[in-house]
Amino acid sequence: xxxxxxxxxxxxxxxxxxxxxxxxxxxxxxxxxxxxxxxxxxxxxxxxxxxxxxxxxxxxxxxxxxxxxxxxxxxxxxxxxxxxxxxxxxxxxxxxxxxxxxxxxxxxxxxxxxxxxxxxxxxxxxxxxxxxxxxxxxxxxxxxxxxxxxxxxxxxxxxxxxxxxxxxxxxxxxxxxxxxxxxxxxxxxxxxxxxxxxxxxxxxxxxxxxxxx
Ligand SMILES: [Mn+2]
Numbered sequence: 001x002x003x004x005x006x007x008x009x010x011x012x013x014x015x016x017x018x019x020x021x022x023x024x025x026x027x028x029x030x031x032x033x034x035x036x037x038x039x040x041x042x043x044x045x046x047x048x049x050x051x052x053x054x055x056x057x058x059x060x061x062x063x064x065x066x067x068x069x070x071x072x073x074x075x076x077x078x079x080x081x082x083x084x085x086x087x088x089x090x091x092x093x094x095x096x097x098x099x100x101x102x103x104x105x106x107x108x109x110x111x112x113x114x115x116x117x118x119x120x121x122x123x124x125x126x127x128x129x130x131x132x133x134x135x136x137x138x139x140x141x142x143x144x145x146x147x148x149x150x151x152x153x154x155x156x157x158x159x160x161x162x163x164x165x166x167x168x169x170x171x172x173x174x175x176x177x178x179x180x181x182x183x184x185x186x187x188x189x190x191x192x193x194x195x196x197x198x199x200x201x202x203x204x205x206x207x208x209x210x211x212x213x
Contacts, residue, residue, distance in 0.1 A: 005116055005195040007034045009180030010064065010164040013043025013090070013209070015052050017190040020203045022056075025192060029058050034112060036164035036180060037064025037121040037139070040105075042210040043185045046090040050101050061108045064121045064165065065139040066090075074102040086210070110138050116195045122165040123151035142166055152177040162193060168212075171200065185210045 006025055011018050027033060039053055039061065040046040053059055063071075070091060073083055083091065094101045111130055112119040123141030124133055142165070144151050150169070155161060155177060164181040166172070171191060172179025178200075184190035187208025193200050 002196070004031045004197075005034065005114065006031050006192050007036060007117070007119060007162050007180065007195070008192045009036055009182060009190060010038040010167065010184070011035065011043070011049050011190070012038055012041060012066075012185035013046045013049050014184045014190060014205065015043075015045055015048040017184050017203055017205055018049065018052060021190050021192055021201065024203055025194065025201055031058060033059040034119055035059065035061040036119060036162065037062045037108070038066050038164060038181075039064070040070060041066040041090045042086050044209055045093065047093050047097075047101070050094075050104065054104060060112060061105075062112055062119060062121055063105070063108045063110055063135075063139060067105050067108065068135065068139050071102060071106055074098065110135055117160040117162050119162045122163060124155060124161070125151070126154035126156075139165070142169075152179070160195075173200070183212075186212050 006027060033056055039049050053061060069087055091098060113130060118130060121139045123137060125137050141151050143149060144154055157176060160176055162178045166179055167181045167183035167186060169179060171182050178193055180191050180193060182189040182191040182202060184205045187205045189202040189204055191200055191202040
């Protein structure tokens with residue numbers, strides 16, 4: 001059996017559901033595990049979610065917008081822009097070990113480019129290679145143009161892109177794009193995709209932890 005690549009959608013502090021999903025797919029240390037980012041904020045425990053991430057030696061994470069925001073704040077010693085209430089709560093939860101967790105997150109790349117898929121947090125501007133995309137677009141982009149069409153409608157590449165960040169859209173399953181944010185923290189589901197078979201597996205959220213914004 002060839003090694004599996006298992007890519008997880010936005011965790012947002014839902015460590016219990018993440019563990020349930022890891023159990024459901026029977027993840028082992030032979031699998032390559034990847035997070036699309038936004039492991040932190042909004043849900044029950046940023047700390048426990050990061051502890052779980054750190055406990056998985058075969059996990060690779062990329063930055064989501066919430067990690068970028070926390071890192072910016074941490075690096076500027078509280079001068080890095082206003083924090084939303086749930087971002088402040090996440091920082092406070094990390095408490096005296098904040099540096100430890102922030103150093104961990106600080107090592108995450110903006111994207112992961114594998115032969116099987118390109119993994120990004122949010123979106124890509126059309127016609128620009130991934131290494132030239134801005135961090136802002138990689139972690140925030142949802143729509144393009146005044147008609148606000150989803151960015152992936154403009155993506156014509158053959159390479160599979162796997163992303164998160166768009167809970168309102170829910171699962172996106174297209175030939176060349178898979179969106180994995182199925183809104184666990186809002187009480188819906190946490191999802192992952194197993195490559196190369198392209199099988200999507202989800203677990204139900206135990207409850208709604210955050211209001212939809
Ligand atoms: Mn996000």
